[in-house]
Amino acid sequence: MSHTSDTAVVPDLRSGQSKNLALATLAFAVSFWAWNMIAPLGVRYAESMGLTSGEKSLLVATPVLVGSLGRILAGALTDRFGGRLMFTVLLVATAPFVLLVAFAGDQDSYGLMLLFGFFLGIGGTTFAVGIPFVNAWFAADRRGFATGVFGAGMGGTALSAFFTPRFVDWFGYGVTHVIIAVALVVVALVVWSAMRDSPVWSPNTDPVVPKLAAAMRLPVTWQMSFLYAVAFGGFVAFSTYLPTYLKDVYEFDLTQAGTRTAGFAIAAVVCRPIGGVLSDRIGPRAVAATSFAGAAVMAVVVALQPEPEIPAGISFVVLAAFLGLGTGGVFAWVAAMAPKERVGSVSGIVGAAGGLGGFFPPLVMGATYDEADHSYTIGLMLLCATALVALLYTLLGIKKRKEPVSG
Template sequence: MTTTTSNPAALKSGQSVNLALATLAFCISFWAWNLIAPLGVRYAEIMNLSSTEKSILVAIPIVVGSVGRILTGALTDRYGGRLMFPVLLVATAPFVVLVAVAGELGSYPMMLVIGFFLGISGTTFAVGIPFVNAWYEPSKRGFATGIFGAGMGGTALSAFFTPRFVDWFGYVTTHVIVAVALVAVAVIVWMFMHDSPVWQPNRAAVTPKLVAAAKLPITWQMSFLYAATFGGFVAFSTYLPTYLKDVYDFDLQAAGTRTAGFALAAVIARPIGGVFSDRFGPRMITFISCAGAAVLAIWMITEPPLELPAGLNFVLMAACMGLGSGSVFTWVAQAAPAERVGSVTGIVGAAGGLGGFFPPMVMGATYNAEEHSYTIGLALLVVFATGAALFTLFGIKKRAVRESPTDGSPAP
């Protein structure tokens, strides 16, 4: 998304409204993206799924929602967020309804296919980052992208309300409500959202843009770190209901409530991570995030007792992942060339989503049903988070990114 920041007055006039609309669109799309996971226990019982089959089911929407970000990020550079947001929201709505059809039929293969296409809703992240980035001057992009990133609270809403909606309104009606909400937000966005007045469409061919973004070292450095931070959040928010059922024997609503609390803690922490990165630099905040996650995963292996110790463990883990998610995209906003923010965002966002796809698969495959233990999967998390913390400190040269929080120029 090609931008210039030479007209601050034009930017300020529409910042708040467009940031709010982008966050709303992101939030409702993430509710749809996480629609299967809160009912994963229900599907496992109805379809008689094994632990591995259940983990595949809750993780499958992440695939398209991750890989698809590469394309939507590049398309946002060309067409802008005002068009891309409503297109993706409307495209998601039919698959939300089809999830209900597959669930009513009790068809696992159909659920996998529909869940795959449900992942379209997860691609809105790659639309919102360049859209919001264009509205704000460099010194405030950490704050702006952090606020937008708080829209990932849609996963918290889904975890808390989806099981309750099923009880209140019925299974099929719940999915219809979400589909209608997607279309309604698409209409609101189309009517009231505007691309930044300093944004100019980048009409270069998509493939060369992606190739150029892929050649930037910052793209792959941030991809790894985002897979560790945001990927960890996605993995926990999708698999936590199953984890809580297996380890602590919670029912569907109790697990959903606690998963919502986890997601909410990450949502609150994400803009804080952006603001702190504006002030102290994203390297420090990202290191704190990854190192903290490693320590908390070790504590999680011990299966701390309910409620306070276990609850504190999960809330702190969520906070670490939220901080890191905010700091990594502050790093992207500071270091990526302005004309390639959308393309870089797409690749980094894809890596983050894929970082959330594999852990549920690993957790399901390594689960010890006899001991109700996830020790192996959590031990792998310790190793990965530790590696990410060390890479943050030693794997990225200081001259590769802008370390000063006040200088808006891209890195040399």
């Protein structure tokens, strides 16, 4: 009976999976662009408002907070209402706060920037919507590929880093925010009209709180939360703080720093689906271990402050590549280990952990910055140590019997 059911749904899945994967990735990318609107202009805000290093770090990290914690609720609601509705609602809900951030910036109000930046984090919750949505469209042996491709939508941070400062130069500060707000609404309309939930998906109508509690009782939730906090958290931390880092250490201006930050993000984005595909073939444990080992080594290399352009550029790109592999590998592991009916809830919690992993490092970087030497050595050594702990846990802390069976 199960075999007959599977055979019946395969044609429907194949006929819609590519389109829906593309739409989910588009929605994710645009929402992540909006989520990252403050960081590329962080230097501008710091100068216009006279912010200290700590205040600047808090400003660029604040949207990450809601974008992280909000994923827990977004993932659980996706299990109940489906990805089509949740993507649409979250895209529309983010748009007003893009405009309000522009208003706060025009007023040079640090308090309003923190307030509206907090709610701008709604845009970061779409990640927890896309993982269960995409999982339902693909068979188990292709979920590493599918979640990797969807995860490439985190390239929205690269688009933001590269284009946001340029849009401000080309169109003006206020118009730039209007463009992104309109893009959010337009993509929401496209998603609502063209996206469809998988025919094998069915609503999980369990009450949200017990559902989250059940997900939290699963060992996979906490195992993957830790690993994702290191891999994705490292990516988010660098994507948000790198413009400030490059100005402090290498004295690049806003546009130059944005361009280089975009290169960092693109490297991670390209490597995320590679991590997913490799996980389908050699297992996510090997991919995650390679990621953490490489990140530990590259954190030391970056701390040595290699000369611009080529040595420094290559160092940051390689660091980003290792982090990107890790994000793809960890979520392929989630797809393989989480119970089908709990994928949204588990993804939300794991995604929240990843976002929180990106919230604290900018604060640590700001607090440990050595102004006399223009150095972030302490923060980078802490990254190295954290990556090594994650490597040991990946190799020794997760039972091998829970690995996905190939074939």
